[in-house]
Structure formats: structure tokens, C-alpha cells
Amino acid sequence: MPVAVAVAVALAGCSHPPARSLDAYCAQLQHDRTLLARVSSPDQLKSTVAAMHKVDRAAPEQIRDQWHRVTLLVDEAATADLSNPATVSKLREQLAASDKAVKEIVTFTKNNCDVDLTETVTIPTSTTPGTPTTPPTTTPGTLPPTVPKT
Numbered sequence: 329m330p331v332a333v334a335v336a337v338a339l340a341g342c343s344h345p346p347a348r349s350l351d352a353y354c355a356q357l358q359h360d361r362t363l364l365a366r367v368s369s370p371d372q373l374k375s376t377v378a379a380m381h382k383v384d385r386a387a388p389e390q391i392r393d394q395w396h397r398v399t400l401l402v403d404e405a406a407t408a409d410l411s412n413p414a415t416v417s418k419l420r421e422q423l424a425a426s427d428k429a430v431k432e433i434v435t436f437t438k439n440n441c442d443v444d445l446t447e448t449v450t451i452p453t454s455t456t457p458g459t460p461t462t463p464p465t466t467t468p469g470t471l472p473p474t475v476p477k478t
Contacts, residue, residue, distance in 0.1 A: 352386040354441035361443065377406050391436045394429035401426055 357364070360379035363372075380399045387395040401422055408415050434445045 348386060348388055348392065350388045350440055353383065353388050353391075354443070356383045356386040357437065357441055357443045364445070373406050377403060391433055394432050397426055397429050398433060 360382060363375050363379035364383070380402055384395050384399040401419075404422070405419055408419060410416055437443050437445050
């Protein structure tokens with residue numbers, strides 16, 4: 329029995345992702361709020377994607393699927409070739425299909441965490457070194473960032 333107790337104590341000390349709960353979700357959002365609020369460079373985009381994954385792992389069951397769907401879409405947008413019209417069109421379609429999930433996340437988060445996710449979010453349009461970026465700006469109520477029009 330002492331061996332089992334020692335193993336349990338050792339395992340308890342291991343690092344685990346945050347538990348899925350409202351408290352963990354709200355705490356993670358508060359911690360990463362600035363990373364989720366504004367993206368204006370490729371490096372910031374990487375940080376935002378990482379922050380979204382942390383929040384995704386903490387999202388409570390009520391919005392788990394919605395947050396995961398949006399996180400996957402942001403992942404795809406972050407690595408997509410936005411100079412390709414077919415890619416942009418596909419992302420637009422996915423964004424439109426995610427509209428309900430986004431609204432549910434925004435409402436749930438505002439009501440339960442007092443965090444407003446409708447703040448303006450921008451993403452760079454170019455990640456090519458030496459190419460200037462002109463980030464498009466989303467309108468309030470849109471998360472993930474909108475895809476630039478072609």
C-alpha cells in the first residue's frame with residue numbers, strides 16, 4: 329500500500345493541462361486576454377494561436393465543442409496562404425459556418441467570465457519576410473479574425 333500512495337503523490341505532482349471548468353476557462357481567458365485581443369504581426373499570431381489552444385483545453389463542457397471548432401479554424405487561418413483566392417474562399421465558408429459557435433462563445437464568455445471577446449482583432453495579411461503587412465481589422469462580435477476580401 330505505501331508504494332501505491334507514493335505513486336499517487338508522484339502523479340499528483342505532474343504537470344497537467346488545466347481542468348475543464350468555468351473557473352479554469354475564465355482564469356485562462358483573463359491570463360491570455362491581451363494575446364487574444366490584438367494580433368498585428370506574425371510573431372503575435374503564433375502567440376495568439378498558442379493562447380487559443382490553452383483556452384481550448386480549459387473550456388467548460390458548455391462551450392467545449394464551439395471553442396475547439398474556432399481554435400481549429402484559427403489554426404488553419406494562421407497557416408493558410410492568404411494570397412490564394414481559393415484558400416481565402418474556403419476560409420470564408422468555414423468562418424460563416426462557425427458563426428453560431430462564435431456567437432455562443434462570445435455570449436457565454438461575457439455572461440460567465442465578464443470578458444468581452446468582441447474587441448477588435450487583427451491578423452497580418454503577409455508572413456513573407458520583407459513584405460509589409462497590412463492587417464485587416466475585424467468588426468465587433470467576430471472571433472476568429474475575419475479573412476480579408478479578395
